[in-house]
Amino acid sequence: MENRTYHHGNLREALIDAGVALARTGGPSAVVLRAVSREAGVSHNAAYRHFADHQDLLAAVAVRCMEQLGLLMVRRTAEVADDDPVPRAWARLAAIGRAYVDFARTEHGWFRTAFSGATAHGAKHALTDPEAGRTDPYTLLAARLDELVQVGELPPDRRPGAEYAAWSAVHGLSALLVDGPLRDLPAEEAGFAVETVLAAVARGL
Amino acid sequence: MENRTYHHGNLREALIDAGVALARTGGPSAVVLRAVSREAGVSHNAAYRHFADHQDLLAAVAVRCMEQLGLLMVRRTAEVADDDPVPRAWARLAAIGRAYVDFARTEHGWFRTAFSGATAHGAKHALTDPEAGRTDPYTLLAARLDELVQVGELPPDRRPGAEYAAWSAVHGLSALLVDGPLRDLPAEEAGFAVETVLAAVARGL
């Protein structure tokens, strides 16, 4: 199940992988059709047999970047060692929030690509596709909020729409820190901003 | 103080204006050097006498877009009719928040341009340049938060960092609604999301 002759075989995956690699350091604008093709050892226009468009390729790459984000969130969730259900629920919520902004700051090429708007209308929204929702950030967040309800920390009548509040705050902070006006905040101040936002989210739910 | 002979005169302003016009409908990627030059009735490369780079021009356009956002916030703040200081302070905070996301949704070309990351390191941060901070979104937000403190609704020890929380939530919601995964939320649900986020912010401060 490797690359067989590879001259035929699993291009498309190879192209996406190359795109992901380029996106990591250069962001969405580095995912260039010809560079991706060259990286995959194939000549330009080969990609057109697997993707309709540059946009289409970028969308596939963006999905992968989003998965990377989800994976970090999953990992950080698993690392929470707390046993008491209530503090555990809060700690796990904080963990995914921190994971989100950490991802944005350490892998900001991937982060910008994931939200470059390329994930347009064709991609699998976790709301419709329950299959690949295992690492979908939205689904992961929803699970944490549900846990808070189960544990009795979040009134059920406040549950609807809670993901909007939490997601917006964390995503907004990430965006502002990565390309936005908060870009060149000193590291210490940035850390303070993260903690402040997370605390405000917890209070605001 | 118009365009005089204009053959000489106030190009640069003309270029920025053209860029703003293009950005309005097409976003940052529509701010193309040659299109801008053509629009200004001048031939390509003329812009290089006034801007170092494409990036540099885009940054200038982005500043203008940010000003537009600020202007809407100012306008909406002034429209608040409440007289009692306390509800007034809250209403004005909500007003700038709603203005922010309304701007993102109705002028999403401008919004995306304003936060396209072009405002890089050269631009006037309101934190350093008190002059043009009259319409700077950050400054406007800070004023509302200060008002909340004065009115006794926000404990002074919670004031520091409060802008991070409020700004992040509102900006994140805007970003998610404009290009993000919440892009094609039905209008009704989007409205619900806005109200939910604003309420959470108010609680979370």
Add this chain to the structure above:
DNA sequence: CCATGCATGTTGACAGTGACAACATGCGGT
């Protein structure tokens, strides 16, 4: 077991882009 079809990959071309270099022009100061 061979021929053929069709998915897959290649070559070549074109318009549009940002950037540079060399050239033209005309206003302002001496």
Add this chain to the structure above:
DNA sequence: ACCGCATGTTGTCACTGTCAACATGCATGG
């Protein structure tokens, strides 16, 4: 009146996305 230098122009280059026409070889049916 002159000339310098800021301002605008022409020409060109490498690079990008995209299309059309062509090549190739694996899987299928006879």
